[in-house]
Amino acid sequence: MxxxxxxxxxxxxxxxxxxxxxxxxxxxxxANNGQDGLFMIMNxxxxxxxxxxxxxxxNGIDLFKKIITLEKDIPVIFITGHGSVELAVDAMRLGAYDFITKPINLExxxxxxxxxxxxKNIEKENQTLIVKLNAYEMHKSIIGESKAIKHLTGVIERVAPSKANVYICGESGTGKELVCDAIHSISGRNQPLxxxxxxxxxxxxxxxxxxGHVKGAFTGADSHKVGRFEQANHGILFLDEISEVPTNIQVKLLRVLQEKEIERVGSGQxxxxxxxxxxxxxxxxxKEVEKGNFREDFFYRLNVIDIYVPPLRERxxxxxxxxxxFFKxxxxxxxxxxxxxxxxxxxxDNYHWPGxxxxxxxxxxxxxxxxxxxxxxxxxxxAEIKKDIKVKETIEITLGQTLEEIEKKVIDETIRYCNGNKSEAAKVLGIGRKTLYRNS
Ligand SMILES: Nc1ncnc2c1ncn2[C@@H]1O[C@H](COP(=O)(O)OP(=O)(O)OP(=O)(O)O)[C@@H](O)[C@H]1O
Ligand SMILES: [Mg+2]
Known part of the structure; x- marks a missing residue:
């Protein structure tokens, strides 16, 4: 009901x-006034x-603006007297659903x-379908069936709809940015990333x-610039390689996170x-916090939820x-x-994939x-992979050939095995470079 x-x-x-x-x-x-109405909407x-x-x-318009700021998904219908029809039309431009003039026709x-x-129900159903579709796409885009990856996609699904800050850690090339994209795609709001x-x-x-900055904020600032924070307003800002932010900027970022407002450089607004x-x-x-390279208070603001992306060798x-x-x-x-x-x-499968x-x-x-x-x-x-996993390669030798011919074949194939590196091939064969050159 x-x-x-x-x-x-x-x-x-x-x-x-x-x-x-x-x-x-x-x-x-x-409620008989806007303030009580707002209290009810919030509670x-x-x-x-x-x-x-x-x-x-x-008044009704102020209450409506508060409802918008609170991102409450509530359709609003205004009641207007003759003197306030224009206000109601303005409110419709802001997203009110409709208005009805007094005397009210109840039907x-x-x-x-x-x-x-x-x-509202249709929109809600659409939203649910979009989230489901994106979740399906997410499972398709994050490839893997290992326990580690199933755990990771489960965490992403649980974390995405909340507004909590997320810190993603993991070795280079593990898919941290992919995880960020996945959270964004199933977070359920049409928001910028x-x-x-x-x-x-x-x-x-x-x-x-x-x-961002205002014109003239510093030498070279010859026009206004909208910063990334403003671009990402109502959405997600992805700060990649966060460990590289210098301490003085960490302080400023911390303030933004605490006060939930920014000032363009040189603006004061x-x-x-x-x-x-x-x-x-x-x-x-x-560890960077322990070493004094990263502010602890900032770390805890960022790291409300942490997601560990496991290295490939653990999947x-x-x-x-x-x-x-990738072949496909x-x-x-x-x-x-x-x-x-x-x-x-x-x-x-036998290689340890450091990257x-x-x-x-x-x-x-x-x-x-x-x-x-x-x-x-x-x-x-x-070569670097062959070397590390000690691939066993074989060659075929047809009987009926001279020892010299067989030797040449072994040397040529070993050079190929070493990706053309003759010194390496000589080392593998246990012969001098000169012998190798003479026979290859
Ligand atoms: N599970 C996965 N399925 C399919 N592609 C993946 C997967 N994980 C990572 N990738 C792909 O591997 C590449 C590297 O991933 P990504 O850039 O997200 O890694 P990263 O952890 O951010 O690396 P870095 O620390 O170097 O920035 C990307 O092209 C990404 O699409
Ligand atoms: Mg990355």
């Missing part, structure tokens, strides 16, 4: 509406509000109320990039902010799933069809681009 709030200072109108709405099966709440579950425009103290009002509630790489900007640039911060780092920020079997995905992507991009041997996949998913993606792209045979074998692996 929907709950409707009636705010009107005229007792007759309040009571009349109340009777009519209750007889039509609605639950009602009543009760209200589905729709009918507000009189002209009321002493907080007409009932129709407007039903229509508004129906639209603005990204700043804190390591890529000098301290002075970082400050004006984040806060506070701008209210409604923002969620997602930060990320591949350094252990807690059993995901290497093969990811590698298959890069073969399509390069218009190639390649057969990949099981030995190649198992070699990838994580980014390194795996780069390796597959390189293999796809360079391959000329149409068949991907462990011979196609880059």
């Amino acid at each position: 929907a709950t409707i709030l009636i705010v009107d200072d005229e007792k007759n109108i309040r009571e009349g509406l109340n009777q009519s709405l209750m007889s039509n099966g609605f639950k009602t709440l009543m 009760e579950s209200v589905d729709l509000a009918i507000l009189d425009i002209q009321m002493p103290k907080t 007409k009002l009932e129709l407007i109320v039903q229509r508004a509630l129906k639209q 603005v990204k700043v790489n804190c390591a890529a900007l000098s301290p002075t640039l970082l400050e004006s990039e984040l806060f 506070p701008i209210p902010l409604d923002i969620r911060i997602i930060s990320a780092s591949n350094k252990d920020l807690k 059993e079997k995901d290497v093969i799933l990811l590698a298959s995905h 992507t890069f073969c399509k991009a390069n218009k190639k069809h390649l057969d990949v041997t099981p030995q190649f996949f198992s070699a990838l 994580n998913i980014r390194q795996l993606s780069n390796v597959i792209e390189k293999v796809v681009v360079l391959n000329q045979t149409g068949k991907v074998t462990i011979k196609d692996l880059p």
Whole structure:
């Protein structure tokens, strides 16, 4: 049963509406002034509000503006006298649902109320569907079936709808930015996601990039600039590589998070902010705090919820799933069809991937681009990987050849195995470089 709030200072109108709405099966709440109305909106579950425009103290329009600021998803219908129709039209521009003029036609009002509630329900259902669809897309975009990755996607789903600040940590290339994108896509609001790489900007640039500046704030500031905070208002600001923010800017950021407002550099004019911060780092920020490189109070403001993105070596079997995905992507991009041997996949699975998913993606792209045979074998692996996983490669020797021919084949194949590095090949074979040169 929907709950409707009636705010009107005229007792007759309040009571009349109340009777009519209750007889039509609605639950009602009543207030005779804007302030009490606001209190009810903040403390009760209200589905729709009918507000009189002209009321002493907080009038209907002021109350409506507060409802907007509070991001309460409540359709508002205004009651207007002849003198306040223009105000009601202005309110509709701000997003009010409709207005009705006095004397109130109760049947007409009932129709407007039903229509508004129906639209609200449709919007709510749409929103739920969008969130479900995005969650499905998120599961598709974050590839992996390991326990570690299932835990991670579960955490993302639980964290996304809240407004809490999130700190994402994990080694380089593990997918921290992907996690931020996923949180944004299923957070359920149409909100901007603005990204700043804190390591890529000098301290002075970082400050004006984040806060913006007014014309003439410093040498070179020849026009106004809207900072990233303002761009991300009502949305998410992603502060990547947060450990690289210098201490003096950490202090300023802390103040923004505490006071929920910013000032453009050189302006002195506070701008209210409604923002969620997602930060990320591949350094252990807690250790940076212990070393005195990062402010503890700032760390705790950022780290309301922390998400750890595990390294690839801790995600059993995901290497093969990811590698298959990257093969598909890069073969399509390069218009190639390649057969990949099981030995190649198992070699990838045995490697420890210090550069994580980014390194795996780069390796597959390189293999796809360079391959000329149409068949991907462990011979196609880059040297650094072969070396580390000690790939066992074999060659075939046909009997009936001279020892010299066999020796040449072994030397040539070893040079290829060492990716053309002859000194390395000589070392592997345990012969001098000169002997190798003579016979290759
Ligand atoms: N589980 C995954 N499924 C598919 N692609 C992934 C996955 N994890 C990471 N990637 C891809 O790997 C690449 C690196 O990921 P990302 O940039 O998010 O890593 P990062 O942790 O932010 O790295 P860095 O610390 O270097 O900034 C991206 O192209 C990303 O799309
Ligand atoms: Mg990153």
